[in-house]
Structures are given as C-alpha cells and as structure tokens.
Amino acid sequence: MNPEIPRITIADVGRHAGQTVEIDGWLYNLRRGGKICFPQVRDGTGVLQCVAVKSNLPEETFEKLKDLTQESSLIVRGKVRAEARAPGGYELDVESAEIVQRVAEADPYPITPKEHGVDFLMDHRHLWIRSRRQHAALKVRHHVIKGLRDYFDSHGFVLVDTPIFTPAACEGTTTLFEVDYSETEKVYLAQSGQLYSEATAASFGKVYCFGPTFRAEKSKTRRHLTEFWMVEPEMAYADLEEVKRVGEEMVLFVIGRVLENCLEDLKALERDVAKLEAIKAPFHRMSYTDAVKKLQSKGSEIQWGGDFGNTDETLLTDDLDRPVMVDRYPGTVKAFYFQPAPENPDLALGVDFIAPEGYGEIIGGGQRIHDLDLLLKRLDEHHLPREAFDWYIDLRKYGSVPHAGFGMGVERFTAWMCGLEHIRETIAFPRMLYRTRP
C-alpha cells in the first residue's frame, strides 16, 4: 500500500531495527490475549514474532489477525524492534496487515502441532516441508550440495554431467529401472556416472558429475531411496591414496560449511553439533582384513570374503568419533572395474568411508583398471558383453592412465549431518518403491 516501505526477509530483519518494513509470509503460529495478539510469521527465511495491539490498529485489521488460521498467507508492515526475549532477537510492532488468503476454518491446515503418523505426513509432504524440522533438513541439504560443488569447483575439477539414459549397467542389473525409450529400444536409468566420468577425466584431468541416480531398491530400509543424488569425482593420474586424500578433504570442507551456515537448522533438528565438530583429519584407516578381525572380536559373524551389512558398519564405528576408511576389499565383493592391489591381486584397490553414529557407508570408490588386457579379462569373468563396453574399452587403448574416483550420496550424508534416522527427510519429495506421491 505504501511503496516506500521496503519489503525485507526475516533473515535480514536485524539490519532494519527501528525501521518500518514489510514482511510477506504465512502465519506460523498465533498467541492471543484480549487486546493484543502475537502472530508468528514465517517467510521461508525465518520466523518472526509480531505484536499486534488492538488500540494501535484499525479494528477490522486486529479482528482479522487475532482469528487468523494457521498457514494463512499475509503481509504485515510494522516497525522492527530489538527484543532480547524473542527467539531471533527481534520483534515486529504491527502497523498494518493484509490477509492474502485465509485458510478456511472448515478445511484447516492438515498439519497441526499435534503428533501425526509418518504415512500421513508423507502423504502431505508438499505441506510438511513447511514445518520447522523439515525446512531445516532441506536447508542443510542445500548447504551440503553447495559445499560439495564449491569444493570441486575450487579444486580444479570440471563439472561434466553424465547421461541418465544408459544402454548398459554399471553394477548389477536387478535394481535397474527400464524405460520405453522408443518403439525399438529400451534403455535404463543410470545408477552411476562413473564409467562416463572415466571418459571425461581423460579429457579434463579432474571431473565430477552430480545428478540423480536410480535404484529399484526393493528393501524398505531407512537408508534407501529409489531416486537419490550422487556426486562422483574422477581423476586421471590418480590412485587409491588420492581418493582417500580428496574424500577426506571434501568431507571436512562440507562439514565446515554446514557448521558455518546451519547452526540454527541443526538446533531445530536437535542435532548434537559437538559430534560434527569432532570430525577432524586424519580419518581412521583400516584394511578390510583388519576390519573383519575387529568385527569378529566384537561378536560379528562376518567371515573374510563377505561384504559388510548395516549392522557390521555400525559395529565397526561405534567406538569411533570420525569416519573410518576401509580399503583393500576382496575383489569378489567389488565390481569388475577395480584395479587389483599390487601386493595381492585378490584384493581390490577400493575404499569405503564408513561414517560414525551408524550412518554407514558415505563414500565408495577406488582405483580403476587401466590395463586393457586385464579389463577384457574381468569383463569376461563377469559375463559382461564386450560390445556393450566398446567405448569403455577404448579408454584403455587410447592414452590409458591410472585413474581413480569415488561416489557420495547426498541424502545419506545429509542425514548424518542432521542426525536423522531416515533419509526420506533429506529430500523434498522422496521416492520409494511404494511412494511416488505427492
């Protein structure tokens, strides 16, 4: 109504103390007395307590405000006042208000402060994301992704997006999603960009891809989604040790960003921040063989040659305050493309980073085979048709170099940062085998 009143965001309110400003938002909560009411307004950047005094406002405005329904949209104008007792340190003394859309009493906002079941909340995910904890988790996700990209962009990596539509599988085929691509062709949704990144690393030296990946996970676990985002760096002229160095540096960089930008969000999530502050270099290092011994000594029934389950991963780290990098797995539990260890060709030069607090594997990577003959042998051993991998084989014919890389899933890492039990809260619209809506 008054164009001279600046529209600001709640995040910026501290820079406008003493000024009359406009906030465009939604009613988050409301306390009321007879001649005063306290609408809490959220605008996506924060929540601000407003103070509406009956005697200072047109009667109609006060009446509308005091009976306003949760999540109604409104524009408030008023003076910003420092108030030590307010959550953010400021309050707004309302001078005028405009209700943009009043949520009907007969059809109220479905998510109330009372407890709701998970299915109900997931059915209302499009609204649930407005809730404080969900909002906080997605803000952390934003900073995790920005941290990852900034890390790679500032360390000489080139972003090269790899394709989603792929004719061949990188790993096993039981979890592939099939697409009716054309009348004559079926394709699959990528589970990893790695094979393609090996090609782009030979063009750019250091690359990363960062996009959604797809896995038809039948298991309903708290660690799996059918659609999740993964960052995958790949480096030419690099070995297993370089994967450990870069992975560790990257994890620390991102944790630094989260601690720098997300303290309020972590507080809303009741995250024990000290646990994140304790993550420092150097991470623990352990061979697969030693990890098996440690697990056995702690009562696990794992035998050498077996892969770790969730329980093993948790057991392995329950006495650790930082991630452990487990390397040199038996070649039999790893994919065809792993370079064998020089001291024992039955071991693969792969490494998994296992996060503490039961968050499990956050990084998987290693050194790839660069020798043509060995690659051909492995393809045959894994019954993978050479024709499907012709271009991948070419990389070993034309300027092959030792190279290595890794993948990290955004959701699991974000869950760790947030201290969330289930990764479904780390993505706006999670997809599971029995959940494709909203």
Place this chain on the structure above:
Amino acid sequence: MNPEIPRITIADVGRHAGQTVEIDGWLYNLRRGGKICFPQVRDGTGVLQCVAVKSNLPEETFEKLKDLTQESSLIVRGKVRAEARAPGGYELDVESAEIVQRVAEADPYPITPKEHGVDFLMDHRHLWIRSRRQHAALKVRHHVIKGLRDYFDSHGFVLVDTPIFTPAACEGTTTLFEVDYSETEKVYLAQSGQLYSEATAASFGKVYCFGPTFRAEKSKTRRHLTEFWMVEPEMAYADLEEVKRVGEEMVLFVIGRVLENCLEDLKALERDVAKLEAIKAPFHRMSYTDAVKKLQSKGSEIQWGGDFGNTDETLLTDDLDRPVMVDRYPGTVKAFYFQPAPENPDLALGVDFIAPEGYGEIIGGGQRIHDLDLLLKRLDEHHLPREAFDWYIDLRKYGSVPHAGFGMGVERFTAWMCGLEHIRETIAFPRMLYRTRP
C-alpha cells in the same frame, strides 16, 4: 622418479617459469625434426608445447618421444620457459619423459586432424570430447552452470531438488517417457520441476531446482535432446514483472561469468565475443500481440493466436542485439497454470525470452494461478483429473499467494554462448531418439 619435482597443471604453468616441473598428460600433437621434436602435451587444463632436444636426453627417451602416437599418455618433466611465440606464452624444455601408455600404430587414435562426419564423431563421443572445440564447449557449459547456481545461491534462493519420478504430467503427455516402476505402477520422467517448486516456494520463499529433464522429442532438430538440464526458479509473492527482472539479471550474470572465465574457450570455438559483450540491460520488451504484428510486417504468415515456430523466433530477433522478452500470450497456447492478465483474461501472464542470433527461446516462465476456483476451472477445461493434482490444489487452499517463476535450458543457453549450431555439442553424452550411445 624424483619426488621433489612438483606435479603441476598446464593452467598453472605461468607460476612456475624457470622451475623444473612435471606434467601428466596426453600427446596432443607432435612436430619433429632430426635432432629435435616438439610434443604438444594436453592435460585437461591446457595444451603446452614441449621441446625435446636429442642431445639433452637419453637416446631411448628421445626415440620414444619423436615417434609417439597421438593421444598416448605420458609424463614429461622439464624446465618451464617463457616463450612469447608459444600459444600459451610458455614452453617446457624436456629433461625426462615417461610413456605411460603408447597408442598402438596398428590401432591408432580414431579422431585425426582430418575431417570426420558427424555420425562418426558422435559414435566416438567418448574420445571426441578431448578435441579442442568439444573441450571448450563443455568448459563453457561448466561455467554456465556454475554461474547459474552462484546467481541463485547469492540472491536468496534455496536449491530444492524436485523429483524425476512423477505420477502426473506437467505439460502434454505425448512426449513423456514411461518407466516400469514396480509390478503395479508406471511412472513418468519429469519434464519440469515447476509444480513441485510451487510447493517448495511456499516453504522457502524463493527456490530453484536444477536437474535433468526428459522429453521424448520425435523431431530431429538441432535444438532438441531427449535428456537436457534445466534450472527452474520459483518465487512466492512474485509476479510476471519479477520474472522479467530476475531472468534478465540472471542472464547478464551468467554472460558476465562466461566472458570472465571462458575467453580462451570462446576463441577456440571461434565465437564472436563482441556479440556477447553487446548483451546489456535493458532487454527488449514486447507484447505477444506486437510481436505478431512485427512478424507479419516482416513477411511471416503467423496469425494472432498461433505459437511461434523456430523461424518466427529467428525473424523476431534478427534486427536485435539482445534478447527480447515477449509477454501476454494467448491463454490457449499456454499451459493450464498461467495466471490470466488482469486487463484481458484471454491473455496469459507468461513471458518468453527469445535470444538473438537465431538461438530461440531460452527462458519460458510467468505468473501462476493462485486462486483455487480458477485453478479448478482450468484443470477441468484441460481435462486434467483433479485427483492427480490434489496436492497441487492444496497449495491454493493453504496460504496461497501470487507466485511466479521460469525455466531455462542449460544446453540451449550454452549453445548461444558458444555460437554452436547444434545443442548436441553442449553436453558430454547427448541423447536423442536415435542416439543412446556411447
């Protein structure tokens, strides 16, 4: 061989003049004389001319270098010397060299300096990306994406990824890809994140999603891919004018980044940089109705009510040095969710940004319907089932606000920056209906 010699990248060579360094790369080109040869080495960050003098090297090393095959991988060590005549201003006087993998004479690198057909090059895309022009285009793409993300991250937008697996279609269904999701369900690959971003904007105020989108484009045009990346900002409490303001600011921000970081790449692409430097605010503004009049006056057969084809878009901008924002299209050519113009409900509050030089529509966006009854009416008119849009309808019940946003395709924008005729060169592994390999 000598751990004290620092491994550097060619991009950094200027900081090491007079020093002995190591470069790990590939043989890009080779000129030779009897007692001297000039291997040009590329490492992904640049190309460096090396000088190998027979009398300064072990005979075996010189012999290996002088007959080295294109794209063989090698490690060279030597002293960096400023050399005004060299392309990058520096040369390397080779002191030692190690061939990592020699490309066999019998099976030489397929892409030679001679001309190759497009199909041949596309079949060898995994190698073609090493060529100077392809490398340059993908570097520009990297900076376009980084520019876009940095713009939104620094202007209060929160990245909220929207789902790829979607039960319902945002636009027409003829170009949807269908996925066998589970035994009982089919889903579709997202063509846009917009509808979901409307939900997240109500949580965060200003959001963007940025991911791959999918369209089963049957037409074999130089402007279309089946898989392409799109950035889509969405803003609560925003209108059509705000879309124009943000879109213009964003385009200028990204062009600034490209000019700042990619001059060498644009040179390799023979791009007329003056054309990009000429892009300044304000962009041209024109109503759809005036655009139709202009086109008719230039000989187009378009009638009021029709959508612009590629030819019209080119004709509309052939006398312009910067983009034109065309707004207020007939509602009939736009999707169901457009807010009607207040002065004439037959017009949609949509805007397209048409780039000069024939690059066509780079941005499409507008203001969305925020009124519940109008949205329901439009869904019915478009024969879209309300059940499928129940959550989208909810957004109009619970705190609806005027909101607006737009989408921009990365590949088309990158093609414009690079001056490329076909967008297939702006993505590492382009997917078209008849091209899913490599």
